[in-house]
Amino acid sequence: MDSDFIRPYIRSLTPYSTARDEFAGAASVFLDANENPYPTTVNRYPDPHQRLLKARIAELKEIAAERIFLGNGSDEAIDLLVRVMDCTVGGITITSPTYGMYKVAAVSNGVSIVDAPLREDFSLDMEAISRASKGGSRLLFLCSPNNPTGMQYELEDIRRVLAAFEGVVVVDEAYVEFADTPSALELLPECSRMVVLHTFSKAWGMAGIRLGMAFADSEIISAMNKLKLPYNVSELTQRYAIERLRKPERMEREVSELRDRRALLVRELESLEGVMRVFPSGGNFVLVKVSDARTVFRALQSRRIVVRDRSMERGCEGCLRITIGTSEENGALIDALREVL
Ligand SMILES: Cc1ncc(COP(=O)(O)O)c(C=O)c1O
Structure with a gap:
């Protein structure tokens, strides 16, 4: 990777060294970090490098641990990438309509946004x-x-993006487990200026523990690690994720059920009068066009059903984004829509 992509002051930054960085052996007396010595299972600081958890993820994703960054959700990785990469002059590029946090991360770091909007x-x-x-x-x-459109891109599309864009390309695959297309992780060995983001918040059902992953060339990962807060992934999160990673079958079963339910929900939505279009989706949600999205949104809310109104997004006029829920939740939605539409 061209090191010039990384901001010069980050290349030369010496990160904060934690007490746990300075001693990695198996000591029995810990008087180095001003912790409370009374044991509660969380009285010690967590591993700042998340070694055990990374080793498990490395096995699962078949990628070397030095090419993995773990953060407080993939939102942390998004924010860090904006801060790590040298985008002070040319800004960041997004392809709207897309996930809103890219813009927030840019604006909150004083970085401008260039839009390369999706086609119709x-x-x-x-x-x-x-x-x-x-x-x-x-x-x-x-x-x-893509959130909110549901559109999934083929590896060939991503290769074309890498050919058209000479900087660092971040492929956010928060919903990849629900998709039909393979993960862009496959392309990492052939491209050092690509970052792939995955999360435990969606398919793995762990949005509450806040754990996201970035996979990239070790130079990018090490720059992100320099800038992150020392203990960015809590002890409870690390332990819980390690435990859940022992049984990936649960995630696989739930993804399979949600994919089936997505197909069913699409058919039911398409059969409703007043639904103008259901866009094909590779995520655990569908984008649905109705004649008056705001009115439908409010009417659903008054029936205590919350969906996401995306009608103000460029290209998503009249659209609501609906997450695939349990059979009961989806049934309640369809019943309510029958009344509302
Ligand atoms: C595309 C996309 N990326 C990232 C995230 C954030 O994920 P996390 O919970 O890991 O911060 C979301 C959450 O909705 C998302 O839709």
Whole structure:
């Protein structure tokens, strides 16, 4: 990877060294970190490098531990990437409509945004992406399957993005387990300027523990690790995730059920009068076009059913984003829509 993509002051930054960095052996007396010695299972600081958890994830994803960053949700990785990469001049590129946090991370770090909007059919506009790159942008966020459109991009599309965009391409695969397309992790060995984001919040059902992953060239990962807060992943999170990783079958079963339920919900939605379009989705949600999204949103809310109104997003006029729930929840939604539409 071209080191110039990383902000110069981060390349030369010496990170904070924790008490646990300075001694990694098996000591029996810990008087180095000003902790409370009375044991409660959480009285000690957690491993700042999350070694055990990373070793498990390395096995699961078949990737070396030095190419893994773990954060407080993938939102932390998104924010760190904006802060690590040198996008002060050319800004970051997004392909709207897409996940809103890319914009928030840019704005809150004083970084400008270049939009290479999706085409009307939600496919990628390679010419707009290439223009953004030529304009000096060095960081692009690509979401696949895309939130909120549900569109999933083929590996060939991602290869074309990498050819059109000369900076670092972040492929956010928060929903990849629900998709039909393979993960862009497959492309990592052939491209050092790509970052892939995964999360435990969706398919793994652990949104509450806040744990996200970034996979990339070790130079990018080490820059992210330099900048992160020392103990960014709590002891409880690390332990809980290790425990749950022992049994991936649960996640696989739930994903399979949710995919079946997604297909059923799409059929039911399509059969409703007043539903103008259901967009194909590779995520655990569907984007649905109705004639008056705001009114439908409010009417559902008054029946204590909350969906996401995306009608203000460019290209998503009239659209609601609906998460795939349990059979009962989906049934309640369809019953309510029958009354409302
Ligand atoms: C595309 C996308 N990326 C990242 C996230 C954030 O995930 P996490 O819970 O890991 O911070 C979300 C959450 O909705 C998302 O939709």
